[in-house]
Amino acid sequence: MQLVIGNHNYSSWSLRAWLLLRQFGLDFETVRIALFTPGAAEQIKSYNPAGKVPVLLDNGLTIWDSLSICEYISEQHLDGKGWPADSALRAHARSSCAEMHTSFMALRHAMPMNCRRTVENVVISSEVQQDIDRILQLWSGALNLSASEQFLYGEFSIADAFYAPVVYRLTGYGVSLPEQLQAYCDRVLALPACQEWLKLAQQENEVIEEEEV
Numbered sequence: 001m002q003l004v005i006g007n008h009n010y011s012s013w014s015l016r017a018w019l020l021l022r023q024f025g026l027d028f029e030t031v032r033i034a035l036f037t038p039g040a041a042e043q044i045k046s047y048n049p050a051g052k053v054p055v056l057l058d059n060g061l062t063i064w065d066s067l068s069i070c071e072y073i074s075e076q077h078l079d080g081k082g083w084p085a086d087s088a089l090r091a092h093a094r095s096s097c098a099e100m101h102t103s104f105m106a107l108r109h110a111m112p113m114n115c116r117r118t119v120e121n122v123v124i125s126s127e128v129q130q131d132i133d134r135i136l137q138l139w140s141g142a143l144n145l146s147a148s149e150q151f152l153y154g155e156f157s158i159a160d161a162f163y164a165p166v167v168y169r170l171t172g173y174g175v176s177l178p179e180q181l182q183a184y185c186d187r188v189l190a191l192p193a194c195q196e197w198l199k200l201a202q203q204e205n206e207v208i209e210e211e212e213v
């Protein structure tokens with residue numbers, strides 16, 4: 001199985017799929033393409049005509065888009081364990097991922113994922129604050145619903161992989177969080193897989209100016 005990804009430092013959608021594979025200990029190879037470098041767009045299109053990473057190659061299949069990749073991995077390689085076992089939690093987790101997939105444009109624009117970034121306070125617009133407030137509400141709702149002191153829905157799930165780039169953003173941009181949610185972020189960041197991703201990001205030297213807010 002191969003996962004085609006972008007830069008570890010910047011590619012938040014790549015991180016989601018990679019983290020699910022790594023956290024569940026699945027065997028895969030990474031093909032890294034440095035985004036926006038000469039030839040990168042053509043190289044990505046040779047895997048995915050939509051021109052985006054991540055892309056998963058498995059058993060002769062090409063699966064693109066992070067959400068469908070995570071669904072495929074859970075179905076084909078994890079016996080469904082990518083999602084919570086409880087159907088109410090699973091429905092909530094799926095809604096949370098769908099919301100991440102389609103929303104939070106202000107936050108994504110103002111605070112691009114930049115794993116190498118060191119904490120520094122930024123001015124937060126009201127639109128960005130609204131996104132942050134909604135994410136914090138969603139996280140608290142998930143943790144309370146599942147009575148979890150671990151991950152959003154108890155055991156690590158696709159939902160945690162989906163929000164991991166937000167964890168890097170909120171901590172990297174120095175956003176202060178309520179205790180319960182800071183503890184959640186700390187648990188995500190402490191995962192060996194997240195530490196490994198961070199190390200890989202720190203080893204990269206490409207700089208994408210538009211992502212350096």
Ligand SMILES: N[C@@H](CCC(=O)N[C@@H](CS)C(=O)NCC(=O)O)C(=O)O
Nearest residue numbers: 006011012013052053054065066067
């Ligand atoms: N909806 C897609 C979004 C993928 C996406 O936007 N990927 C970015 C990198 S994080 C990309 O490939 N950018 C390269 C480009 O637009 O040329 C997903 O969930 O996988």
